Amino acid sequence: MGKLFDKLYEDIRVREGLKACMNCGVCTAICPAAEFYDYDPRQIISAVQMRDDETIEALLRSETIWYCGQCMSCRPRCPRGNTPGYIIQGLRTLSQRMGYFVESARGRQQLALKRTIGENIMKSGYCLVPRNISPDLHPEQGTVWRWVFDNDKDIYARFTPSYGREGAGALRRCSEATMQELHRIFEVSGGKEFFDDIERYSEQKAREMGYNGADENYMMDVFTQNTLAEE
Amino acid sequence: MRRTKWEEYQKDIADDKYYYARSCIRQNFFPGSEKAFLDILRNDLGKDIFDDPLHTSCTGIGYHSDIVPFETIMTVVARQFALMHEAGYENFTSSCITSFGIYTEILNTWEEFPETEERTRENLFKATGRELVKPKSLAHTSDVIFHLRKEIAERMKRPLVNALTGEPLRVVEHIGCHYAKIFPKSGIGGSEFPYVLAGMIESWGGEVVDYPERRHCCGFGFRNYLVQANRGYSVANSQKKLESMAPYRPDFIVCNCPGCSMFLDKWQYTIAEMEGTTYGAHGHGIPVLTYEEMAGLVLGYDPWELGMQMHAVDVEPLLEKMGVEYDPSTKYLGPKGKYIGKPAAAAVNCSAGVTLYDIKK
Numbered sequence: 001m002g003k004l005f006d007k008l009y010e011d012i013r014v015r016e017g018l019k020a021c022m023n024c025g026v027c028t029a030i031c032p033a034a035e036f037y038d039y040d041p042r043q044i045i046s047a048v049q050m051r052d053d054e055t056i057e058a059l060l061r062s063e064t065i066w067y068c069g070q071c072m073s074c075r076p077r078c079p080r081g082n083t084p085g086y087i088i089q090g091l092r093t094l095s096q097r098m099g100y101f102v103e104s105a106r107g108r109q110q111l112a113l114k115r116t117i118g119e120n121i122m123k124s125g126y127c128l129v130p131r132n133i134s135p136d137l138h139p140e141q142g143t144v145w146r147w148v149f150d151n152d153k154d155i156y157a158r159f160t161p162s163y164g165r166e167g168a169g170a171l172r173r174c175s176e177a178t179m180q181e182l183h184r185i186f187e188v189s190g191g192k193e194f195f196d197d198i199e200r201y202s203e204q205k206a207r208e209m210g211y212n213g214a215d216e217n218y219m220m221d222v223f224t225q226n227t228l229a230e231e
Numbered sequence: 232m233r234r235t236k237w238e239e240y241q242k243d244i245a246d247d248k249y250y251y252a253r254s255c256i257r258q259n260f261f262p263g264s265e266k267a268f269l270d271i272l273r274n275d276l277g278k279d280i281f282d283d284p285l286h287t288s289c290t291g292i293g294y295h296s297d298i299v300p301f302e303t304i305m306t307v308v309a310r311q312f313a314l315m316h317e318a319g320y321e322n323f324t325s326s327c328i329t330s331f332g333i334y335t336e337i338l339n340t341w342e343e344f345p346e347t348e349e350r351t352r353e354n355l356f357k358a359t360g361r362e363l364v365k366p367k368s369l370a371h372t373s374d375v376i377f378h379l380r381k382e383i384a385e386r387m388k389r390p391l392v393n394a395l396t397g398e399p400l401r402v403v404e405h406i407g408c409h410y411a412k413i414f415p416k417s418g419i420g421g422s423e424f425p426y427v428l429a430g431m432i433e434s435w436g437g438e439v440v441d442y443p444e445r446r447h448c449c450g451f452g453f454r455n456y457l458v459q460a461n462r463g464y465s466v467a468n469s470q471k472k473l474e475s476m477a478p479y480r481p482d483f484i485v486c487n488c489p490g491c492s493m494f495l496d497k498w499q500y501t502i503a504e505m506e507g508t509t510y511g512a513h514g515h516g517i518p519v520l521t522y523e524e525m526a527g528l529v530l531g532y533d534p535w536e537l538g539m540q541m542h543a544v545d546v547e548p549l550l551e552k553m554g555v556e557y558d559p560s561t562k563y564l565g566p567k568g569k570y571i572g573k574p575a576a577a578a579v580n581c582s583a584g585v586t587l588y589d590i591k592k
Contacts, residue, residue, distance in 0.1 A: 011301075012301065012340060012344055012347060013301065016340075016343070032447065032448045032450065032452065032464075032468045033452070033455075033464065035467075035468075035471075036463070036464045036467050036468070037464070066454065067455075069448065069450070069451065069452025069453060069454075069455045069464065069468075070295045070452070070453050071408040071409075071412070071448040071451075071452065072332075072408055072409065072412045072413050073408060073412055073446075073447075073448060075412055075413055076411075076412050076415050076421075076422040076423070089297065089301075092297040093297060093300065093301075096297070106461075109454060109458045109460070109461070110297065110298060112457075112458050113293075113296045113297075113298050113454060113457060113458065114298045116457065117292055117293045117296055117298065117457060118293055118298050118299070121287075121288060121290055121293055121299070125287035125288055126255045126258075126287070126288045127255040127256075127288050127290065127291070127292035127293055128255050128256065128259055128292070129259070130259055133259070137459060140462065140466070140497055140498065140500070140501040141497055141500075141543075142497060142500035142501070142504075142543045142574075142577060142579075143500075143543075143574040143575040143576070143577050144500075144540075144541060144542065144543050144574045144577075145497075145543075146574065146575070147572070147573065147574035147575075148541060151565065151571045151572065154565030154566060154569065154571045155541070155565065155571070156262055157565060157566040158263070158536070158538075158564075158565065158566060159262035159263045159265075159266045159538055160258075160262055160266065162284075166284065167284055168282040168283070168284045169282070169284075170253060170258035170262040170265050170266070171258050171259070171262065172284055174287055175284075175285070178285055178287060181310065181358060181359045182287050182307070184357075184358035184359060185303065185306045185307055185310065185354070185355070185358045185359065186303055187358070188306070188354050188357050188358040189300065189302045189303040189305070189306045189354045189358070190300050190302050190303060191299055191300055191302075191303030194298070194299075194300050194303070195298070198298065222458075222460075223458055223459055223460065224459050224460055225460055226460040226461070226463070227460070228463075
């Protein structure tokens with residue numbers, strides 16, 4: 001058993017999700033990502049269960065592990081009780097802990113996720129808030145969202161007494177004390193360190209790629225550039 | 232087969248005294264649905280449900296985007312459970328499907344790997360001084376409405392029936408993947424024959440439409456939507472479902488997941504703008520409802536008080552089919568009756584060529 005496999009297997013989700021895959025391919029047949037990308041969860045499970053460190057390191061540096069949408073459709077269908085989605089979660093976590101995620105275009109997108117969803121959580125206590133869903137970055141949200149965005153206070157007031165303010169109701173502001181508890185949870189449980197690692201590895205990679213660090217230019221490039229044709 | 236199969240998957244759903252956890256996506260895009268859920272439970276059915284101002288996001292979107300570690304989300308979830316206990320409740324109900332999947336996964340993990348519960352308990356105490364007390368029951372809010380569907384039917388003002396023909400409305404139900412695909416035993420009807428929405432539709436006079444891609448994901452795919460470069464995945468999967476259901480001519484779609492409700496609605500806007508394709512009758516999109524909106528209409532609520540003006544696909548064709556008496560002039564009003572303007576027109580509502588965006592850019 002290799003060292004990388006050992007690290008991967010420390011993840012409860014990998015232990016739960018990896019039994020003995022017989023390569024039937026049901027997971028690939030049901031997988032929405034496999035229909036859209038050149039992606040085959042069957043091959044990933046097959047590779048991981050070989051417990052070969054070289055193969056696992058190649059996966060951790062690859063585009064492949066970033067295609068899954070974590071719908072978990074694979075989980076109830078596997079006749080042997082494997083969960084490819086859980087293995088993917090384990091691989092992605094390890095790829096970020098080891099700093100390998102910056103070696104793939106899809107992996108580098110983790111910085112964009114940390115800077116959007118991650119920072120929303122740390123600033124507001126929510127994964128998303130209306131003021132951060134800019135119609136310019138979200139044209140697919142359409143004309144109605146543009147109207148909501150431009151008139152947010154008036155529209156939300158119809159449904160919640162506490163939009164952006166403390167008190168019960170939708171989109172209330174989390175109190176200072178609540179936010180302090182949330183920040184402490186991230187510090188104590190490793191969430192803050194994980195965010196810091198994403199920033200640190202991205203900073204190094206950005207400089208290596210000729211950016212002036214993981215600045216706004218780098219962030220917007222990883223957020224917007226579709227590299228599918230090159231992958 | 233369907234009729235007997237779903238009954239194999241039953242779970243205990245509390246009758247009263249719920250602790251309510253809000254959803255990041257639902258409160259953003261469907262705040263009227265969260266209000267309706269509380270109003271229906273409290274005002275129509277006389278239930279006790281606590282809307283706690285202290286809880287936060289479960290951080291589930293961050294978790295499934297792989298930026299929030301499992302240890303961290305377990306501790307955040309432990310804090311929600313501690314708050315429930317401190318408020319004097321033991322029946323936890325979550326508005327978000329992904330949160331529900333996460334709560335289920337974490338409770339199962341703690342049971343199977345007790346050392347993870349112990350470590351979470353320590354983390355929670357160290358970070359907040361709070362004590363983890365697990366809930367007696369866990370339900371998604373759609374489970375609660377399913378559980379109370381007959382009480383709602385007794386108070387029904389508008390059945391899911393075409394007011395002109397007297398025929399049942401044809402309804403596509405879409406179950407969020409994280410409702411039962413992670414732990415089939417946690418969902419009414421399991422993952423293959425989910426009955427949670429079908430049970431509501433049948434109890435309120437509608438007819439459930441079966442179609443080939445009924446169990447396919449809406450296409451959220453977390454990082455596949457959240458990162459702009461990857462959104463093709465998301466729209467392609469919604470498109471696959473819409474293409475599959477369209478020949479069955481549903482009158483509307485109903486979802487129990489806030490993300491699915493939003494994507495199946497907003498991607499119809501996008502597809503109409505990009506390709507000129509619409510999937511409903513007369514060149515119109517198919518209206519997409521949350522189950523709270525469906526229950527609210529059945530109980531006689533005003534559609535604009537339910538927040539249905541926030542949908543990309545206009546709901547008026549459905550309201551007219553149901554014989555709902557609505558006032559078009561109150562659709563775009565803010566508080567105190569102030570008119571706040573209205574959204575620009577869109578192809579999905581049969582208004583080609585006058586949109587704000589050239590989405591192809």
